[in-house]
Amino acid sequence: MLDQLTLSDVVIDAAREVFETMIFMDIETPSDAQPAVTGQAITGSIHFKSKSDSDLVIDGKSMLGSITFKGMLEGCLTISVGQSCAECIAKNMLGMEPDEPLAINDVCDAIGEVSNMVMGSIKTRIQDIYTDIEVSIPSVVTGCEMHNSLGENVSKVVASAWLDEQEAIEFTFLYREAAS
Amino acid sequence: MAKSLMIVDDSATMRKIIMRTVRMSGLEFDRTEEAGNGKEALDKLQGDPVDIVLCDINMPEMSGSEMVKEARKLDCCKETKIVMVSTESGQDMIDGLMADGANGYITKPFTPEKFQEKLTPLMN
Numbered sequence: 001m002l003d004q005l006t007l008s009d010v011v012i013d014a015a016r017e018v019f020e021t022m023i024f025m026d027i028e029t030p031s032d033a034q035p036a037v038t039g040q041a042i043t044g045s046i047h048f049k050s051k052s053d054s055d056l057v058i059d060g061k062s063m064l065g066s067i068t069f070k071g072m073l074e075g076c077l078t079i080s081v082g083q084s085c086a087e088c089i090a091k092n093m094l095g096m097e098p099d100e101p102l103a104i105n106d107v108c109d110a111i112g113e114v115s116n117m118v119m120g121s122i123k124t125r126i127q128d129i130y131t132d133i134e135v136s137i138p139s140v141v142t143g144c145e146m147h148n149s150l151g152e153n154v155s156k157v158v159a160s161a162w163l164d165e166q167e168a169i170e171f172t173f174l175y176r177e178a179a180s
Numbered sequence: 181m182a183k184s185l186m187i188v189d190d191s192a193t194m195r196k197i198i199m200r201t202v203r204m205s206g207l208e209f210d211r212t213e214e215a216g217n218g219k220e221a222l223d224k225l226q227g228d229p230v231d232i233v234l235c236d237i238n239m240p241e242m243s244g245s246e247m248v249k250e251a252r253k254l255d256c257c258k259e260t261k262i263v264m265v266s267t268e269s270g271q272d273m274i275d276g277l278m279a280d281g282a283n284g285y286i287t288k289p290f291t292p293e294k295f296q297e298k299l300t301p302l303m304n
């Protein structure tokens with residue numbers, strides 16, 4: 001079983017690969033950040049603190065892209081971004097100008113694809129250990145102050161990143177090993 | 181000789197991104213088609229076959245893996261090169277798809293260079 005620190009690196013590396021090659025954006029995680037294990041013993045989470053050392057807050061309307069997986073490891077990856085950041089990601093992916101209009105459906109679709117690609121990249125990175133992971137089709141919802149949960153005995157890795165030093169993105173990887 | 185292309189993916193955004201990446205790779209097609217799943221692709225191919233199909237795997241209605249198998253039963257797709265474009269990267273999965281009749285495999289995320297490398301040999 002992979003420990004949480006390793007999984008946290010996997011999530012960030014996967015996200016970085018997708019953002020650099022497909023979205024043409026750099027993801028920053030503060031290089032001096034010490035991953036701090038927080039939360040309860042069973043569901044402990046790893047959180048990268050921001051430069052200002054304050055917790056990541058995604059204000060106002062946000063978009064949550066999620067994708068579930070099953071197999072030897074089961075759970076859910078979610079990507080949470082503010083609405084304006086989501087639009088910015090979609091426009092970059094599509095090669096659009098910043099002021100070009102973009103339909104909300106296209107933004108949802110783009111965030112779904114980002115979830116899909118980040119999960120695919122995570123799967124590739126852990127498939128030597130978890131050989132049978134099957135991934136669902138992504139879904140996207142919009143709302144305010146959204147959270148996800150998967151019930152009991154679930155471990156959680158939270159990795160935060162910034163675009164252009166201001167827009168926050170949060171990747172949450174909830175997982176548990178399937179009972180054999 | 182100019183070639184034709186079909187992009188099959190359930191995400192309209194991903195179809196646009198693939199199209200843009202194909203253009204950036206310098207490969208030229210005189211006709212490009214799109215489909216949102218395997219079934220829609222097969223319907224279109226039967227009316228108007230293309231030279232190269234770029235095909236996602238995880239799609240509703242009919243997946244890319246089913247589409248490859250079905251396409252290989254059709255006369256109109258005998259010469260069509262089918263290249264899978266997916267986040268799936270397991271070697272067993274890729275071997276299975278190639279055995280079923282796929283001609284190549286590109287993993288997401290991808291670059292224009294990757295498209296050029298994988299598609300150029302199939303275009304001659």
Ligand SMILES: [Mg+2]
Binds near residue numbers: 189190191236237238
């Ligand atoms: Mg798909």
